[in-house]
Amino acid sequence: MPTLEEIARLSSVSRSTVSRVVNESPNVSEETRAKVLAVVQQLDYQPNAVARSLAAGCTRILGLIVPSGVTAMFHDPFFPEFIPAVTSACSAHGYSVMLWLAEPMDEEPMIRQVLRNGFLDGVIVFTIHLSAGIIAEVVASNLPYVLIGQHCAQAPDAAYVDVENRRGARQVVTHLLRKGYRRIAHIAGPTDTVCAQHRIAGYRDALGTWGRRIDEDLVAAGDFTEARGYEAMKELLPRRPEAVFAANDMMALGALRACRDSGVRVPEDMAVVGFDDISLSANSNPPLTTVRQPSDRMGTAATEMLLAILETGDAIPRQIVLPTELVIRQSCGATAGL
């Protein structure tokens, strides 16, 4: 691997001049630039990123930290959309991405080390679970950061990107109410996640607005998995709901399967709606009414927010809540007319 110094020698200029050429500084004569570039191309010279990072004091590497509580969610179709959006936005700005999936056991020390070893210029942290320790660690590290999922309680000033979970849930449940469904059940997400809290809040909002009292028997606990959605639906069926809103699509798909297994027809006997609009939902049987999250836009927004913080030192909006979109399909009797 050739070094700056070598290029300098071979093109008989100084190290500094080569550096200027490579970094596209304007103060280089055309003649010199051409001479140096010729050697650079001939030797296929690439500046050493490590040396550059040390000298410049920044690495142009962003960390993507996924705490263990969220790692399970790695199966979620959220990541396949989110992560490429992040890497793509980074590439566009000449940044690289380092991926950290925390191990359950040594979560905090590990994250602590990653935050302080100097390899990262900034981090995007999944804080969908209420992982107080990690948020504190991140804040204490003095590293620029953006959270995915808001945490007003623990970090009111934190930069974050989130989606309108509450409003989305309200919308989809309101849609059910408008269609005349009365006993609307809910399969909730894990109670220690902010997004599940917001979604159940939206469910309650909608029922409240329509003057319906909330029947706690119609709220089943869930954990965002298909299997649990299945079980929860089996538990709910004897209580004769007319419709069910699952806190995510995976559980809604589980609910659909439970209905099928129990001979309950969807949407004739039961409406089922979810949240996320994962790709399978469009092709489920029947296709699932759900709420679309702009996963990729979240990735792009978080990355660009972080890069802006890095470059401007702050300024810009530090809280972004992206809108969701109601996607109406057959599982709530879409064909039956509003």
Add this chain to the structure above:
Amino acid sequence: MPTLEEIARLSSVSRSTVSRVVNESPNVSEETRAKVLAVVQQLDYQPNAVARSLAAGCTRILGLIVPSGVTAMFHDPFFPEFIPAVTSACSAHGYSVMLWLAEPMDEEPMIRQVLRNGFLDGVIVFTIHLSAGIIAEVVASNLPYVLIGQHCAQAPDAAYVDVENRRGARQVVTHLLRKGYRRIAHIAGPTDTVCAQHRIAGYRDALGTWGRRIDEDLVAAGDFTEARGYEAMKELLPRRPEAVFAANDMMALGALRACRDSGVRVPEDMAVVGFDDISLSANSNPPLTTVRQPSDRMGTAATEMLLAILETGDAIPRQIVLPTELVIRQSCGATAGL
């Protein structure tokens, strides 16, 4: 952030001695070690990884490169299992992971740059598609590497990890033959992927072994997507197959949906089998017979192979082909005996 020098000053020893303590060199007196460690803890000193990398000549960072052809596959449930296995194995050895999802347009120059900028000690490269240019780039970079997916033609000596695609396909098709199915169709994967080639080869092996001639009308082209599986099945149905082997589960699920839509009962009228054993297959309707790939073991194996190459400079087995496992469920009439 404190530096080595500062720790040295505060504990009144030399820079070298602090370095020895931090790196757990044996040649330090107990007394000195304790003195230094006290200061280290008090100041919460963390060695700067960038400086260390520059001085030591290695970064302890591995790259995970996913070419654009494969990025689409990022939706595949393969990644959610593979990637955590890689990061986990890396963490266990004190390595970090940098993720590179190539953009379609500037694929090769980008990869070229990543390979040569000095940030990576080694790379794991998805070469499931026959991306000759990328493989050449990787080989030319002189960086230790492990491929995911073998490429005997282009890189006979390359270190790789793969699964027994051919044998797995043969097994599942043989299972259908044993159960008495005769007209067995195939929904193939993209012809430019080695794994799809191996799977169709396994399909032909099985038919050949049983003395069946291959009816090319019963082989439909596919692209590993659910939607295409649906369409391919619709095309195949008029040709009256008794069973269909899809080159992956996503397409098999599409095929199931096509059968459902066409009033074809599975498994009574049609057997459907897939490949991959994605999590949805266990809960599909009916549950899908398929071939399980050890995605996580591939990640672990690739990482450990790469780390071994880094540490020993070579030696060890450089070709690993992991076994697949036949998973029999109802979609091929498992209940019908044998």
Add this chain to the structure above:
DNA sequence: GACAGGTGTGGGAGCGCTCCCATAACATAT
């Protein structure tokens, strides 16, 4: 008493860059 062979410690050089300051060369204004 001279020499070998450990131990523990310090300091210099160097990894390959960036950044700042000095310097030259020339143009323009006074």
Add this chain to the structure above:
DNA sequence: ATATGTTATGGGAGCGCTCCCACACCTGTC
């Protein structure tokens, strides 16, 4: 003629480490 810029270039210092060599100092051996 001198002062004042402007532009192109070179060289030194330094980023925070590691690694090697030198130098004590302490055994133990013949």
